[in-house]
Amino acid sequence: MAINIISKLLIFSIVLTLREQITLGQKWPLGSKRSNKLNECQRCKVLTDSFKTWIDKTSRGKHEGGDAAWEEAKLKSYARSEMRLVEIQEGLCSELKTHKDHCYALAEEVEVVLEKWWINENYDESDLYSWLCIENLQYCCPPYHFGEACNPCPLDSNNEICGGMGNCDGDGTRKGSGKCICKKGYAGDHCDVCAKNFYSSMNICKPCNEACNGCHSDGPDACDECATGWSKEFGVCVDINECSEPYVCKSSDFCINRKGSYDCKSCDKTCSTCVGPGPKNCTSCKPNDVLWSEQCINNNKLKELYRNAFIKTTFYVICLCILLMSTFRISLASLLALAISLGIYFIESSSDFNLFFVYKQYYNNISYF
Numbered sequence: 001m002a003i004n005i006i007s008k009l010l011i012f013s014i015v016l017t018l019r020e021q022i023t024l025g026q027k028w029p030l031g032s033k034r035s036n037k038l039n040e041c042q043r044c045k046v047l048t049d050s051f052k053t054w055i056d057k058t059s060r061g062k063h064e065g066g067d068a069a070w071e072e073a074k075l076k077s078y079a080r081s082e083m084r085l086v087e088i089q090e091g092l093c094s095e096l097k098t099h100k101d102h103c104y105a106l107a108e109e110v111e112v113v114l115e116k117w118w119i120n121e122n123y124d125e126s127d128l129y130s131w132l133c134i135e136n137l138q139y140c141c142p143p144y145h146f147g148e149a150c151n152p153c154p155l156d157s158n159n160e161i162c163g164g165m166g167n168c169d170g171d172g173t174r175k176g177s178g179k180c181i182c183k184k185g186y187a188g189d190h191c192d193v194c195a196k197n198f199y200s201s202m203n204i205c206k207p208c209n210e211a212c213n214g215c216h217s218d219g220p221d222a223c224d225e226c227a228t229g230w231s232k233e234f235g236v237c238v239d240i241n242e243c244s245e246p247y248v249c250k251s252s253d254f255c256i257n258r259k260g261s262y263d264c265k266s267c268d269k270t271c272s273t274c275v276g277p278g279p280k281n282c283t284s285c286k287p288n289d290v291l292w293s294e295q296c297i298n299n300n301k302l303k304e305l306y307r308n309a310f311i312k313t314t315f316y317v318i319c320l321c322i323l324l325m326s327t328f329r330i331s332l333a334s335l336l337a338l339a340i341s342l343g344i345y346f347i348e349s350s351s352d353f354n355l356f357f358v359y360k361q362y363y364n365n366i367s368y369f
């Protein structure tokens, strides 16, 4: 007798667990896929939202003329028909822009469960989420409930959850600890104090001044401590100019002071060291270059500059000679002309490429062609 009862109980419990295995879709547990960003409750929400969308899309609310009574009867029979379910399931998840894969995966898992819900006339369309996600799959909890048993989120002394400044951990899901996860700026078990670097002003937590590391009010003069990169002078936290220290940046960089910090930027490629951006802020040059009023000038360029300067001067002096000759100081003009000629000759004689040589080459090249 007793054995009979025990074996019946055993079979009954096996059937029960099997049934649960199927209805809960535990063949592919959703929680095991760790890589995705949606938790299983959110996935269920995505699916039920899509299902509702397709209920709407297949509603066929339009009466297209004809016998109104007959149309209505037809619509009524269509409302919960197998045909409409097939239409819904064909469209299900396809309208989504994000999380489509999650939606399809879950839709496949719960296909049978959804059919069961569809066939049973007592279920309300608007309750699909509660029915499927909360009760059947047990992925979610009602709002303001958390954890496996859907315990209510704890209330503070004002009968509020987290002082209205946060959510309880796991809110609406079967997960979480129920502890408060506070909004930015709030802290404490019930989000009833201000977080670090925030101060309370008329029960609102406001961020401290950027110069502060902890504060009791607004402004750089209300800091508990100065933030890094700032130092206290006469009770006020002021920015430290790191760039005034020597060797803050490496020698080929220049320093830019920022609020609470500084930046090192590369000098222009023509400079060796510099005080700012661009080729006109150099303080020293690379070998073979010379510094001319904050600009680095290459030696070859320098020779060219000198030669150009000399040629220009020569022309100016010749102009002066012509001017003098055309008036009265002919003797002075011829003296100047003589001096210039001698000067040119002197410079020419020390050069490999003097005037005669260049003309000779020019003549050779012309006769060559």
Ligand SMILES: *[C@@H]1O[C@H](CO)[C@@H](O)[C@H](O)[C@H]1NC(C)=O
Pocket (backbone or CB within 6 Å): 275, 276, 277, 278, 279, 280, 281
């Ligand atoms: C030189 O650097 C200063 C900043 O240190 C900058 O304001 C200025 O524009 C730079 N000069 C040139 C010519 O780029």
